[in-house]
Amino acid sequence: xxxxxxxxxxxxxxxxxxxxxxxxxxxxxxxxAIAIAYALARWRFWGKTVVNGxxxxxxxxxxxxxGYLLLLAFGRRGPAGAFLAEHFGIVFSFRWTxxxxxxxxxxxxxxxxxIRLSIESVxxxxxxxxxxxxxxPLWVFTVVTLPLILPGIIAGSILSFAKAMGxxxxxxxxxxxxxxxxxxxxxxxxxxTQVPGGDEGALRLTLISIVISMxxxxxxxxxxxxxGKRMDIE
Amino acid sequence: MxxxxxxxxxxxxxxxxxxxxxxxxxxxxxxxxxxxKSSLINLIAGLARPQQGRIESDGRVLVDTEKGVFVPRYKRxxxxxxxxxxxxxxxxxxxxxxxxxxxxxxxxxxxxxDAVVELLGIxxxxxxxxxxxxxxxxxxxxxxxxxxxxxxxxLMDEPLASLDEARKAEILPYIERLRDEMKxxxxxxxxxxxxxxxLASDVVVLQNGKVAASGPTVExxxxxxxxxxxxxxxxxxVLETRVARHDEAFGMTVLSSVAGEIRVPRxxxxxxAPVRIRIRARDVMIATERPKGLSxxxxxxxxxxxxxxxxxxxxxxxxxxxxxxxxxxxxxxxRQGLKLKSGLPVFAxxxxxxxxxxxxxxxxxxxxxx
Numbered sequence: 001x002x003x004x005x006x007x008x009x010x011x012x013x014x015x016x017x018x019x020x021x022x023x024x025x026x027x028x029x030x031x032x033a034i035a036i037a038y039a040l041a042r043w044r045f046w047g048k049t050v051v052n053g054x055x056x057x058x059x060x061x062x063x064x065x066x067g068y069l070l071l072l073a074f075g076r077r078g079p080a081g082a083f084l085a086e087h088f089g090i091v092f093s094f095r096w097t098x099x100x101x102x103x104x105x106x107x108x109x110x111x112x113x114x115i116r117l118s119i120e121s122v123x124x125x126x127x128x129x130x131x132x133x134x135x136x137p138l139w140v141f142t143v144v145t146l147p148l149i150l151p152g153i154i155a156g157s158i159l160s161f162a163k164a165m166g167x168x169x170x171x172x173x174x175x176x177x178x179x180x181x182x183x184x185x186x187x188x189x190x191x192x193t194q195v196p197g198g199d200e201g202a203l204r205l206t207l208i209s210i211v212i213s214m215x216x217x218x219x220x221x222x223x224x225x226x227x228g229k230r231m232d233i234e
Numbered sequence: 235m236x237x238x239x240x241x242x243x244x245x246x247x248x249x250x251x252x253x254x255x256x257x258x259x260x261x262x263x264x265x266x267x268x269x270x271k272s273s274l275i276n277l278i279a280g281l282a283r284p285q286q287g288r289i290e291s292d293g294r295v296l297v298d299t300e301k302g303v304f305v306p307r308y309k310r311x312x313x314x315x316x317x318x319x320x321x322x323x324x325x326x327x328x329x330x331x332x333x334x335x336x337x338x339x340x341x342x343x344x345x346x347x348d349a350v351v352e353l354l355g356i357x358x359x360x361x362x363x364x365x366x367x368x369x370x371x372x373x374x375x376x377x378x379x380x381x382x383x384x385x386x387x388x389l390m391d392e393p394l395a396s397l398d399e400a401r402k403a404e405i406l407p408y409i410e411r412l413r414d415e416m417k418x419x420x421x422x423x424x425x426x427x428x429x430x431x432x433l434a435s436d437v438v439v440l441q442n443g444k445v446a447a448s449g450p451t452v453e454x455x456x457x458x459x460x461x462x463x464x465x466x467x468x469x470x471x472v473l474e475t476r477v478a479r480h481d482e483a484f485g486m487t488v489l490s491s492v493a494g495e496i497r498v499p500r501x502x503x504x505x506x507a508p509v510r511i512r513i514r515a516r517d518v519m520i521a522t523e524r525p526k527g528l529s530x531x532x533x534x535x536x537x538x539x540x541x542x543x544x545x546x547x548x549x550x551x552x553x554x555x556x557x558x559x560x561x562x563x564x565x566x567x568x569r570q571g572l573k574l575k576s577g578l579p580v581f582a583x584x585x586x587x588x589x590x591x592x593x594x595x596x597x598x599x600x601x602x603x604x
Contacts, residue, residue: 125318125320126320126322128307128320129320129322130322131280131306131307131308132280132307132308132310132312132314132380132383133333133379134337134338135308135337136306136308140308144322147324148323
């Protein structure tokens with residue numbers, strides 16, 4: 001068993017980085033996903049079809065294409081990248097933040113879908129009742145809608161996290177494969193398979209990746225069950 | 235004026251065109267399903283916006299389409315109890331009850347948790363989840379939740395319609411207590427004559443989106459023509475009485491009214507308490523001389539006030555008994571046989587057992603009006 005846990009520093013870095021990238025990608029996506037899902041589920045506005053299409057684009061485009069588009073937009077000389085670097089000091093290109101952005105974008109449609117479905121299943125009569133009790137729309141959302149869609153948010157988050165753990169194409173295209181900075185688990189496994197004698201390392205990281213994904217799934221199950229029990233929806 | 239409504243609102247082929255005002259303690263919006271009661275109450279609560287018109291409550295303009303006034307629901311301070319309770323499934327009963335309180339400024343709260351819990355008998359439910367409650371319990375919690383928002387007006391949209399008879403009987407006394415002990419004007423939507431006759435101080439009758447009649451319950455209930463055909467048998471007189479004494483030996487209560495003493499099955503209230511009874515027109519017999527050897531215990535002397543043609547071969551006779559009106563529905567054959575006409579002295583005969591729980595109820599406590 002020792003060979004399994006006997007990781008080289010680069011391999012540890014890849015594990016650590018993958019978890020960090022996936023977690024940040026998931027957490028940052030949540031508020032945006034809730035906002036977009038809410039708009040798509042509840043509002044009628046001009047260009048809704050376009051917004052819906054854009055959100056789902058990463059699901060249907062080849063990941064390499066998404067990665068390249070990110071590079072064009074958020075690279076150092078891309079319009080969004082230059083703006084963010086200049087005004088907020090946020091740099092994406094060849095940084096772990098870029099990997100997180102790529103993973104977040106790839107997992108976004110999955111998260112939006114899960115949350116949108118749960119918003120659509122919320123009984124709007126409950127929201128109306130909350131209104132007659134004096135809660136303004138923002139409060140209604142915070143204390144009625146949000147808790148009711150929590151299972152959907154959890155499900156969407158886990159999907160996004162899992163997607164991020166496995167994301168390869170968009171990440172490697174956008175931020176390359178720099179050990180310690182942008183080399184996530186899939187990139188590290190890929191690198192191992194490209195060098196002679198890398199089989200053992202590839203297998204080690206593969207097993208670790210399976211364990212992390214399983215843990216995430218189990219955690220989501222437990223969490224969802226606890227929320228479900230607390231809610232006791234009729 | 236507690237509430238005044240004057241609106242026109244079109245929903246597809248249906249048009250609501252209603253105008254009424256009421257100062258009653260409990261105003262019933264009465265009518266068959268599809269008559270627009272629920273639409274009307276939703277407009278008052280602010281759950282929908284009328285196309286045209288004006289709604290005023292307690293001197294405050296809530297809606298005035300001409301002036302572009304529309305107070306959003308969360309600023310109206312109008313409580314609403316829905317037919318389907320609508321408790322928040324993710325909160326305990328206690329948090330459900332507290333919900334409205336959180337959004338009520340401290341200075342405007344006039345209802346306290348303990349009082350409401352006691353009034354509705356829900357102290358054992360506080361820690362439970364709504365999903366685990368029975369239909370009747372849910373509805374009591376929903377009433378408590380609406381009350382604790384300290385509303386200026388309480389709307390109830392058929393709160394008993396989805397409950398079985400036993401559950402209705404469980405909740406009705408709580409609504410009566412609410413009406414008598416809390417000083418909140420209420421608007422109560424119902425298609426049930428027995429509920430309206432029992433609870434309402436005033437009635438607004440809706441038919442096809444229009445107000446067919448409105449006025450004090452006692453007067454409206456005598457208008458059998460306002461009742462839907464299948465409910466006409468339920469129509470009759472509503473009489474305000476007081477408990478004169480209890481007849482423990484026979485398990486009866488003797489009520490005194492302007493029409494005379496009336497014996498009903500034992501009612502569980504103290505002597506002197508007001509009791510409202512409903513005497514269905516179909517339960518009343520008419521005799522032209524005081525009957526003898528009769529099992530019926532209530533024989534009230536009066537005079538025929540008027541005779542109207544009823545549905546089919548029936549006649550609806552109004553009998554003036556010392557100022558109170560008793561309605562009787564008899565066949566056309568009996569009317570002719572007895573040669574009934576206005577002014578004829580007659581006796582109204584009512585069996586004691588024709589009064590059941592549903593039509594003897596704690597009456598409005600007038601002293602609270604003062």
